[in-house]
Amino acid sequence: MAGINHYLILSAIIFSIGLTGALMxxxxxxxxxxxxxMFNGVILAFxxxxxxxxxxxxxxxxxxxxxxxxxxTFALFIIVVAAAEVALGLAIVISMFRNTESVDITTADxxxx
Amino acid sequence: xxxxxxxSIVFWILAVVGIGSALGVILLKDLFRAALFLVVAFLTxxxxxxxxxxxxxxxxxxxxxAGAISILMIFAILLTGQVQRGNPSNxxxxxxxxxxxxxxxxxxxxxxNTNWRLSGEAAPDSTTxxxxxxxxxxxxxxxxxxxxxxxxxxxxxxxxxxxPDEQ
Numbered sequence: 001m002a003g004i005n006h007y008l009i010l011s012a013i014i015f016s017i018g019l020t021g022a023l024m025x026x027x028x029x030x031x032x033x034x035x036x037x038m039f040n041g042v043i044l045a046f047x048x049x050x051x052x053x054x055x056x057x058x059x060x061x062x063x064x065x066x067x068x069x070x071x072x073t074f075a076l077f078i079i080v081v082a083a084a085e086v087a088l089g090l091a092i093v094i095s096m097f098r099n100t101e102s103v104d105i106t107t108a109d110x111x112x113x
Numbered sequence: 114x115x116x117x118x119x120x121s122i123v124f125w126i127l128a129v130v131g132i133g134s135a136l137g138v139i140l141l142k143d144l145f146r147a148a149l150f151l152v153v154a155f156l157t158x159x160x161x162x163x164x165x166x167x168x169x170x171x172x173x174x175x176x177x178x179a180g181a182i183s184i185l186m187i188f189a190i191l192l193t194g195q196v197q198r199g200n201p202s203n204x205x206x207x208x209x210x211x212x213x214x215x216x217x218x219x220x221x222x223x224x225x226n227t228n229w230r231l232s233g234e235a236a237p238d239s240t241t242x243x244x245x246x247x248x249x250x251x252x253x254x255x256x257x258x259x260x261x262x263x264x265x266x267x268x269x270x271x272x273x274x275x276x277p278d279e280q
Contacts, residue, residue, distance in 0.1 A: 012220035020213035021139030084266035091270035
């Protein structure tokens with residue numbers, strides 16, 4: 001059975017691949033796709049910690065929400081924010097393409113002094 | 114639950130396919146194929162969520178990520194019509210790759226050297242009903258804020274993306 005470290009290292013790998021892509025690509029659509037990969041790595045880490053909850057010291061009062069569910073709730077909210085982010089990001093891409101006829105971020109330097 | 118070696122094999126298959134398709138997203142020259150590999154990466158992540166007993170989040174992942182977000186990405190690629198220009202890298206390529214490897218190594222060292230004190234409880238069989246209770250009880254205010262955020266994002270993207278008015 002794959003343990004907590006397997007899942008956490010996998011989420012770190014997915015996150016790092018997304019970060020590398022976001023830093024090294026010129027096409028803004030690929031950068032958005034890489035950011036989605038980073039989101040997925042973070043969701044995987046949240047769900048891993050939700051699946052493997054910590055042991056609580058004895059004597060504490062019980063928690064209100066099951067430890068299996070808080071991480072999943074956060075994962076759902078991350079997905080909501082990611083959907084909003086990608087809708088706005090792609091609107092910006094379309095708007096930028098209409099104005100400059102390009103999706104290459106290295107040419108988007110109008111505000112450079 | 115967790116009987117035999119089955120879950121482990123599933124994890125390794127999904128991990129290898131997921132890492133491979135994630136690498137495909139950032140390394141392929143063809144933008145459209147990169148978007149299709151993104152769909153594969155999202156689906157393998159959904160499979161991993163199932164192995165973590167997060168069944169509802171896995172279904173949401175398939176619906177929102179593999180369904181909606183990838184289709185939006187493909188629409189953006191087709192609307193901007195830059196497929197033939199390929200998927201070039203900028204001059205930070207070596208530095209970004211080095212940073213990624215460094216990050217993986219750092220995370221791995223930290224995770225492997227941490228003494229996780231886990232409760233070892235068995236995960237609940239189905240989380241959907243329990244998740245609904247949590248969402249509409251303790252998390253109801255964030256839930257409503259999230260819906261307002263989605264509405265604002267939708268209106269904002271319509272305003273940004275529509276053709277400018279002919280005056």
